[in-house]
Amino acid sequence: MSAYDERASYDPRSMTRLSLLVELASTLAREIDLDAWLASAAHALASAMSAERASIWLVDAEEGDLVTRVAVLPEVPALRQRIGAGVVGTVARSAEVLRIDDASRDPRFDPSADRVTGFTTRSILAAPIREDASAPVRGVVQVLNASAGSFDAEDAAYLEVLGRELGRALAMTTLRPDDASGPGLVLRGPFNRIVGRGAAMEAVYERVGLAAQTDATVLLRGETGTGKTLLARAIHVNSPRRDGPFVTVDCTTLPPQLVESELFGHERGAFTGADRRVRGRVEMASGGTLFLDEIGDLPPEIQGKLLRFVQDRVFERVGGRETLRADVRLLCATHHDLERAVDEGRFRRDLYYRIRVLEIEVPRLASRGPDEIERLARHFADLYAKRHGRPEPRFEEDAIDVLRAHAWPGNVRELEHWIESALVLAPDGVIRRSRFPAQRGGAEPKREARDAVVLAPNQKLDDAMREYVRATVQALGGNRSEAARRLGVSRNTIARAMRG
Numbered sequence: 495m496s497a498y499d500e501r502a503s504y505d506p507r508s509m510t511r512l513s514l515l516v517e518l519a520s521t522l523a524r525e526i527d528l529d530a531w532l533a534s535a536a537h538a539l540a541s542a543m544s545a546e547r548a549s550i551w552l553v554d555a556e557e558g559d560l561v562t563r564v565a566v567l568p569e570v571p572a573l574r575q576r577i578g579a580g581v582v583g584t585v586a587r588s589a590e591v592l593r594i595d596d597a598s599r600d601p602r603f604d605p606s607a608d609r610v611t612g613f614t615t616r617s618i619l620a621a622p623i624r625e626d627a628s629a630p631v632r633g634v635v636q637v638l639n640a641s642a643g644s645f646d647a648e649d650a651a652y653l654e655v656l657g658r659e660l661g662r663a664l665a666m667t668t669l670r671p672d673d674a675s676g677p678g679l680v681l682r683g684p685f686n687r688i689v690g691r692g693a694a695m696e697a698v699y700e701r702v703g704l705a706a707q708t709d710a711t712v713l714l715r716g717e718t719g720t721g722k723t724l725l726a727r728a729i730h731v732n733s734p735r736r737d738g739p740f741v742t743v744d745c746t747t748l749p750p751q752l753v754e755s756e757l758f759g760h761e762r763g764a765f766t767g768a769d770r771r772v773r774g775r776v777e778m779a780s781g782g783t784l785f786l787d788e789i790g791d792l793p794p795e796i797q798g799k800l801l802r803f804v805q806d807r808v809f810e811r812v813g814g815r816e817t818l819r820a821d822v823r824l825l826c827a828t829h830h831d832l833e834r835a836v837d838e839g840r841f842r843r844d845l846y847y848r849i850r851v852l853e854i855e856v857p858r859l860a861s862r863g864p865d866e867i868e869r870l871a872r873h874f875a876d877l878y879a880k881r882h883g884r885p886e887p888r889f890e891e892d893a894i895d896v897l898r899a900h901a902w903p904g905n906v907r908e909l910e911h912w913i914e915s916a917l918v919l920a921p922d923g924v925i926r927r928s929r930f931p932a933q934r935g936g937a938e939p940k941r942e943a944r945d946a947v948v949l950a951p952n953q954k955l956d957d958a959m960r961e962y963v964r965a966t967v968q969a970l971g972g973n974r975s976e977a978a979r980r981l982g983v984s985r986n987t988i989a990r991a992m993r994g
């Protein structure tokens with residue numbers, strides 16, 4: 495990436511755009527919640543494109559239409575559009591970028607979505623989502639209302655590249671039959687890449703399968719990085735609520751004063767800065783599942799309000815008088831010793847009993863045995879070799895020995911990071927023990943480590959940057975100096991990208 499960003503600070507717009515490509519590439523491999531990933535991609539995209547809205551539509555092959563996976567507006571359920579009709583339908587069929595400056599005058603624009611959302615579409619830019627020109631169109635990415643009035647050719651070139659990156663990312667999230675395992679549990683959906691068939695996990699799968707059949711509140715327990723979030727998602731996608739939303743709240747990352755409003759929403763004027771009514775996660779999860787991660791960290795003042803919700807499914811928005819109801823299934827996770835927290839008065843006993851209707855204890859990685867560790871290592875090796883454009887991965891023999899013997903205090907997440915870094919450092923795809931981090935063993939790693947991005951040369955990303963530079967030059971009629979100025983990079987950088 496370095497070749498492209500040497501003078502990038504000159505132009506904040508291209509910086510944002512480049513960093514969005516980086517972000518897409520580095521976050522997807524770890525994200526199993528496709529909707530959450532697409533939502534953050536759309537959000538970042540709207541801001542990078544200086545647009546009012548961004549939406550991502552995916553082809554629903556069964557229905558023969560396109561469906562929004564990212565709610566355009568939180569209040570509105572998924573929108574659908576027939577392939578061939580409307581702007582996104584046209585793009586899905588033609589597989590070509592479409593730019594419209596004034597929607598009201600364009601016959602391809604279908605105003606029915608605006609009627610549902612209450613939004614007024616003016617300018618539109620839409621690009622197909624597919625990894626390359628020979629691949630099938632997987633969806634359409636669309637941005638609406640350029641702050642400059644209309645989108646330009648450079649915007650179009652960028653969105654086209656981004657559509658390809660999204661296509662690559664989606665192509666990688668396809669389930670391989672080998673990954674879904676566990677007796678009695680058929681994992682639905684392509685986004686639950688759960689690996690493991692050892693005896694230790696069998697009990698877990700059995701409970702996950704049973705939990706999925708009911709609406710019972712579940713408490714997933716286990717050390718950090720053992721896969722609690724992944725399993726919560728599996729319960730949701732295997733449950734009758736699978737077509738409803740799966741909404742996560744991480745109780746550790748929120749400052750206590752915001753937790754209540756995050757969970758239950760707030761009314762306009764509820765506190766300084768609350769200039770409009772905001773729905774909480776509970777409302778967003780209506781009809782689906784709410785996953786409360788690290789419930790042990792929930793501030794005491796909110797525990798009572800949560801208890802009321804758990805018991806009666808009723809709540810009030812912050813600053814609101816109206817009592818509201820939400821049809822939500824609750825899943826909770828914790829790595830804390832909740833019994834101790836109850837004894838020490840940090841966690842309400844009544845809430846504790848309410849949330850542990852069904853408990854699932856997720857075992858530490860080391861206790862699942864060396865074969866399971868190796869299986870996971872090989873799974874991550876395949877995954878990240880594809881992601882980073884490495885050849886078919888191979889393990890040096892003693893690298894496998896080290897992995898099988900390590901204590902894995904950070905569990906599956908730690909193993910995943912080891913394999914990813916080793917592969918990034920191995921253009922030949924050979925995973926060597928010398929590339930593993932110095933092994934300290936012992937203490938549980940800090941939770942923050944989960945978001946660490948491995949910064950290293952990333953071939954795919956370089957390709958994407960190169961395509962972006964080329965597309966920009968092309969959009970500017972071959973004018974390299976102008977492209978260099980717009981992208982905030984040197985002419986040499988442009989020349990290198992055109993050669994590379």
Ligand SMILES: Nc1ncnc2c1ncn2[C@@H]1O[C@H](COP(=O)(O)OP(=O)(O)OP(=O)(O)O)[C@@H](O)[C@H]1O
Pocket residue numbers: 524525526687688689690716717718719720721722723724725787827829906907910941944
């Ligand atoms: N059995 C598995 N198969 C494939 N990937 C797994 C498995 N278990 C965990 N992972 C991966 O390991 C990482 C950590 O898993 P996850 O986030 O679900 O752990 P967690 O227990 O929720 O951690 P924390 O308590 O820190 O939130 C994720 O990238 C997840 O996809």
